[in-house]
Every structure is written in C-alpha cells, then in structure tokens.
Amino acid sequence: MMNKVAVNRIIPFSSVDGPGNRTAIFLQGCNFNCLYCHNPETINHCNHCGRCVETCPVEALKLIDGKVRWDDTLCTGCHQCLKTCRQNSSPRVKLMTVDEIIEEINKTKAFISGITVSGGESTLQIPFLTQLFKGVKEMGLTTFVDTNGSIPLWEEESFLSVVDQFMVDLKSTHQQEHLELTGLGCSTVIENIKQLANLGKLYEVRTVIVPNLLDNKRNVENTSKLIASLNPEIRYKIIKYRALGVREGLVEASSPTDEMLLELKALAEEEGCRDVVLV
C-alpha cells in the first residue's frame, strides 16, 4: 500500500464540497482528461522537468537532486508555475502520510462537520483513503468523496464501510460523447450511481452544461430519469460551464444562459427529481 499520497491542496473550510462546513482535500492525479477541466494542474504527476523553476519570481521552487522542491513559506500563489507547466501538473504538491493529513484536519476539527476528498480523482488512492477515513471517523467526523465515478466502487467493501456519502459527476449519458469529453466511457459511472444509490451512499449527482459541445438536454433528461428511478430525493446539481480557469482549448466555449439553465432544471423536475440545484 502507498504510505504517502500527492496532495495538491487542502482547503481548511469549504462550504461548496458537500453539506456543512468541511475540510476539502484535493489529491493530485486523474484518469480523466476532460476538455473543460477546471483544475488541469491536478491531472498529471510532476515529471520534475524543472521548466517552472526558472519562472518563479520569488525563488520558491528549486531543482534539488533532479526533483522540484517547493517552499510554501516563500510562495505568493501567483500561479506563474502553473501557466508554465506543459504537463497539466503543479510543483506545489506535498507528499503526505495519513498521520500528516489527520494532523491538518485536527486544526479545524472543532469547526467542521466532516471532510471531503476530491481531486484530481481521489478514488485512484482507495487503500490510502480507507486508512485516512478510518482515522477521520474516529475523530467523529463525516467522510465524503467527490468522484468521477470511473472506478467500480461497489467492489470496494472496506472502502465503502468508511465512506458516508459520494458525490458523482455524470458528465454525459452517451458513451461516445463521454469518451470524447473525458477519454473514458460512462458505463462504470452509471453503474456506480445505481449501486451507491442502492447502498444509500449517493449524496449528489452533477452535470456540467456546455452549449455547443454536449447534448445537454439529452444528458439532463437521462440523468434525471436515472436519479428519479433510484431515489428522487438525491440531489441533482446542474452546473453552469464557466470559462474561468479552464484549459486553453475551451476558453472560447460559451456559458449557458440563465434561461437555458432554468429550462434544464424544469426538465429535471418534470422527470421526477425533487432536489435540483443550479450552480
């Protein structure tokens, strides 16, 4: 089992990564390559090419023995290194043990209801997360997982036993469209949604709306039908595509209008979803 994982960042207090106030932990590395990725610097692990080192204006990056080292006490968060990197990676990643992450969570424990792990794709690190969540549950906190649903989670019994709830992205209900958008198909994602709902562990399903790229109406219609058939109370979050922070290829894609989003919300409700949220 891995003793350390690459942590892209830890947000001590988040109100947008699940219910209540939560500490959100973003792991590095993803098996999708979404055209509209909003965190492209979390996709790949750093290959220590050193390209970003020269561009840091405050010398917070150094190449030592062939590895990039990041000094967070010097870093100003200017993002210049992320703009320089051609690998969809970041030099600002920490390798952390379960105990080190627990120590961070301990600092916020009194003010949060739980933690959420996100990414990248956090479920690529299931053995590590299982250990982490055991510790977090002993602290009396809830455990949520934000996932692209690409790993057959229903087969991971010990992991499931320590996860309270999942939030699953269903980016498209059409195999080919999902493949073209992410690099992988959607059949495992849909099976995860079914299985997790049947286990009572599906908190939320999310779909990003991107005009001129996806068949948004079909995706919302199919996803709503699926949720309604499983448990109409499961939250369906319909997310407005925003160009801010996305990778270069899709910067020019337009955001959906408010009118379009309201129509999609009405469609989801007509199909039987009772908790539809626009973001």
Ligand code: SF4
């Ligand atoms: S974000 Fe930090 S490490 Fe990256 S270039 Fe800016 S100061 Fe340097």
Ligand code: SF4
């Ligand atoms: S973050 Fe990117 S540019 Fe910097 S060393 Fe790693 S791979 Fe190279």
